[in-house]
Amino acid sequence: MRTAAETTEVRRPSAVRALTTLLAVTAAATVVVELLNYWYAPEQEFGLAVRTGWAMLRSLGFLVLIGHVNRGRTVAKPFGLILAVTTVFAVGRLVVPREGVPALPGLLGFGLLTALCVAVVTLLYRSEAVGGHLVRHRKSLVVEGGTISWREVAPKRPPVTGWLLTSRVAAFTYSPLMLVPALIAGGSILDGQLSAVPAVLFWFVAGIAVSYLVLFCTAFLMRGRPWARRLLVMITLGVLAVDLPLCWWLLGLDGLIRDGGPLLTAALLALYALHRATRPDPT
16 A cells, blocks of 8 residues: 555756756757758768768757656766767857858857756756755665665765766767768768778777776776776777877868867766766765
8 A cells, every 4th residue: 555655746946847857948949959950051061961960960959868867867967078078069160151251040050059068067067956956866676675676876886986987988989989080081981081091990999988988987986996987098099099190181170170079078077087086085
């Protein structure tokens, strides 16, 4: 029999409700701004289509973030920070054309989306009500006393700081930020540049391998292994050493700015967060 306490719904704070609404608006604005940029682009080429599609996929990221916020998950803060920063860079790299001045609708849309992303980060990190709401861990099956239940389970690893979570989430963006320009460079093969085939294949393999390396490294990073921090630094430097020269060689200066810039930003954020992260006091 259910008790009254079990049937009572806890009303979320107004700041949390405002955040979920803001995230939904940001997701919709991402799609609209990207379509505007593509519509007003002087040349609707293959590379622009790939970059536009990747940027529009970020709207799904905001929907996933809404789910984390509604469930009060602690991972919502670093995930929201990385998503907001990379969204601004992903849209900003498409606003400015190769030649001429940006279209006014694109500039206005970029300004609006930037303001929305800043508001999202401000609510995530400055609102005490939101901070008090984002304290829950993931749920899993628990076998206890001969019964199976689905409930929240605190992680067995030592407590980690928000900066360490931010570094982890930033590192997870390395692989997609490498695969997108690799896919764009693959379009040069269709134009008859067969000499680029080995480099493009290497780029794809490196991007996929980085995802597994980051997954392995951050699993131990969350458990406070000092060697995992050094390994993440090495992975970050290796990613930059591979991706930036290939962007310059296969995509030119334009590709280096549009595709290398977001990866460099994510790498710097990961390294800065890793530097700021400290083990909590055991007392």
